[in-house]
Amino acid sequence: MSHDARPEHEQPTRSPWLALAILCAGMLMIILDGSIVTVALPSIRDDLGFSASSLTWILNAYLIAFGGLLLLAGRLGDLIGRKRTFVAGLGLFTAASLLCGVSTNQEMLIAARFVQGLGGAAVSAVSLGMIVTLFPGPRERGKAIGAFSFVGASGASIGQVLGGVLTQAFSWHWIFFINLPIGIAAMVLAVRVLRSDRGLGLRAGADVPGAVLVTAGLMLGVYTIVESSRYGWGSPHSLGFGLLAVALLVAFVVRQATVAKPLLPLRVLRSRNVAGANLIQLLAISAMFGFQIMVALYLQNVVGYGPAATGLAMLPAAVMIGTISLVFSARLNARFGERRVLLAGLALLVVALGLLTRLPVHPDYVTHLLPTMLLAGGGGLVLSALTVLGMSGAGPEDAGVVSGLFNTGQQVGGALGVAVLSTLATVRAGHLLADGQNAAAATTSGFHLAFGVATGLLAVGFLLALLVLRQPVASAPEREQEQEPRPEVVPVNIG
Numbered sequence: 001m002s003h004d005a006r007p008e009h010e011q012p013t014r015s016p017w018l019a020l021a022i023l024c025a026g027m028l029m030i031i032l033d034g035s036i037v038t039v040a041l042p043s044i045r046d047d048l049g050f051s052a053s054s055l056t057w058i059l060n061a062y063l064i065a066f067g068g069l070l071l072l073a074g075r076l077g078d079l080i081g082r083k084r085t086f087v088a089g090l091g092l093f094t095a096a097s098l099l100c101g102v103s104t105n106q107e108m109l110i111a112a113r114f115v116q117g118l119g120g121a122a123v124s125a126v127s128l129g130m131i132v133t134l135f136p137g138p139r140e141r142g143k144a145i146g147a148f149s150f151v152g153a154s155g156a157s158i159g160q161v162l163g164g165v166l167t168q169a170f171s172w173h174w175i176f177f178i179n180l181p182i183g184i185a186a187m188v189l190a191v192r193v194l195r196s197d198r199g200l201g202l203r204a205g206a207d208v209p210g211a212v213l214v215t216a217g218l219m220l221g222v223y224t225i226v227e228s229s230r231y232g233w234g235s236p237h238s239l240g241f242g243l244l245a246v247a248l249l250v251a252f253v254v255r256q257a258t259v260a261k262p263l264l265p266l267r268v269l270r271s272r273n274v275a276g277a278n279l280i281q282l283l284a285i286s287a288m289f290g291f292q293i294m295v296a297l298y299l300q301n302v303v304g305y306g307p308a309a310t311g312l313a314m315l316p317a318a319v320m321i322g323t324i325s326l327v328f329s330a331r332l333n334a335r336f337g338e339r340r341v342l343l344a345g346l347a348l349l350v351v352a353l354g355l356l357t358r359l360p361v362h363p364d365y366v367t368h369l370l371p372t373m374l375l376a377g378g379g380g381l382v383l384s385a386l387t388v389l390g391m392s393g394a395g396p397e398d399a400g401v402v403s404g405l406f407n408t409g410q411q412v413g414g415a416l417g418v419a420v421l422s423t424l425a426t427v428r429a430g431h432l433l434a435d436g437q438n439a440a441a442a443t444t445s446g447f448h449l450a451f452g453v454a455t456g457l458l459a460v461g462f463l464l465a466l467l468v469l470r471q472p473v474a475s476a477p478e479r480e481q482e483q484e485p486r487p488e489v490v491p492v493n494i495g
Contacts, residue, residue, distance in 0.1 A: 015193065016140075020131060020147065020148070022186055022190050022193060023086075023127045024147060025182060025186045025189075026127065026183075026190070027124060027151055028151050028182070029090075029182045030120045030123055030124055031155035031159070032159040032178075033116065033159070035155070035160050035292070036162055036163035036166075036175045036178075037163065037175060038163065038293055038314075039296050039300075039307045039310045039311045040163050040167040040172040041055055041059075041297065043167050043171070044109070044172050047171075047172065048103070048109065050106055052426045053227070053229045053422065054106065055422075056226055056293075057110045057113075057226070058113055059293065061110045061113040061114040062116055062117040063411045063412070063414045064114075064117065065116075065117025065215065067121075067414075068218050068412075070121045070124065070125050070411065071125075072208065072211035073122045073124075074404050075263065076122070081197045083194045083197055086127065086130065089119045089120070089122025089123035089126075090123055090186055090187045092119030092122065093122075093123060093179070093183060094119070094179060094183030095115075095119075096112050096113075096115035097112075097177070099111075099115070101174070102173070125407075127148070128403070160310075160311040161312060163175050163311055164307035164308035164309070164310055164311030164312065165307075166178065167308075168306050168307045206261075207256075207262055207263045210263045211263060213248050213249070213255060216248050217245050217247075217248030217249035217251075218245075218249075220244055220248065221416075226419050226422075226423055227241075229423050264404075265401060268401055268405065272469070273389050273390060273470060274390055274405075276389075276468035276469045277389045277390030277406075280342075280346075280386060281386050281390070281409050282412065282413040282416070283457045283460055283461040283464075284346065284379075284386070284413070284458060284461050285409070285410050285417065286413045286416050286421075286457055287349070287417060287455070287461075288349070288417070289413065289414035289418060290420070290450065290454050291376075291451070292314070293421075294422070294447055296314065298444070301443055303362075313373075314373065316370065316373035316376075317372075317373040317376040321376060321377055321379040321380045323377070324378075325379075325380035329381055330384070333384065333388060338385040339385070339470070339471040341384075342389065343462060343465055344378070345378040345380070345381030346461055346462040347462060349376065349458045351375055352372045352375035353451050353454050355368075355371060355375075356447075356451040357451045359444060359451075388472070389469055390402065390406055391403070392472035420453070424450050425443075425446035425447050425449060425450040428442075429446030
């Protein structure tokens, strides 16, 4: 019987493709949770007594923890080992899912969602790096990352439908219980199959204070936005917490400029493509994720759809985004250049969300909603083109940092979009109700405002892409031969 004398951390993985399946299962659970909650929000609101504004914390607690700690989680993977970080993240996420499912009050659910975000950050921060290690050959690596990307796209699509079906057939609690068998199986297999790695050791250092500053600043900022519907924008409450949030974020920037081992070296932002792509992504994700939440609430609160019907109604948008991202975006980028593809995608999204500003109280789905769902496929062009443009401004030594920054921006953009757009819709509807307008008309008018602001965010993104971004220099033959997906960034949530 032969014996491999190499240390455990250098032992080859028994089956790279089985290991890939485990990593994909873990990410599927994370991505499912990003979209499965959206169609269950009205049911959770009615059961636990959430207000229209506080309901957003079910999403934002998850997104802020996820986005605020991605960079730190990636660094911890380097220090203690990616396998340990992955398994610990799965365990934390699975345990938090159980707590979400058994929650009996608002505070318990929001706290459990925050812990879910911590686990999700740990899983997603190390998964892609593990795939790159498992598949050193360009061809196999391309196939592996393609499969990983497909899981992301399909997870977002499945989540909306599955969330609606589980909520309607059983209860909203089951949208969290569904994570338990997936998480437990993935953990058991990960321990047995994934290769162990030692990591650099905790003495190498991680900027924990920096992570605390950015996460606390983001949470306070979102809290200020959400609570402004109750206190008013100019109130001492809003101004005080808003200034504190800004102070924390400024302190984070100052620390990154001075600390020996920053989470985010500020030098990466000197590239106009890196800085511009991240800013455009922040605007675009804010609009797109806000659109996803607002449409789900409109269909259930105004039109009267059930959870399952809402998931099916929104499915064309997720399918279009996933299909265009996986099947067409690489070819279009190679033929026309990422900058042109990005501009085309943003233009499609501007039209898609602009159409929603005229939604009636009693819509016809085919006439009033389906065109937007189909045009939302522009999101598939936007995400892929932004990824390439943003990474083109990063040197090899900064690729990991820029990748983490890009994925962090997705989660932060989602949280800000939900907070801002839902707050604007709530305030507008409240004013109209106070003026004597009926509930359906007032609520619809609030959504009109939210969709109008989202359209404006996308229009600003279009102008920035036109004026700031530069097409990476590459010859035509090089572009045609670039078949391998870029390994540095896979969007965490494109739903």
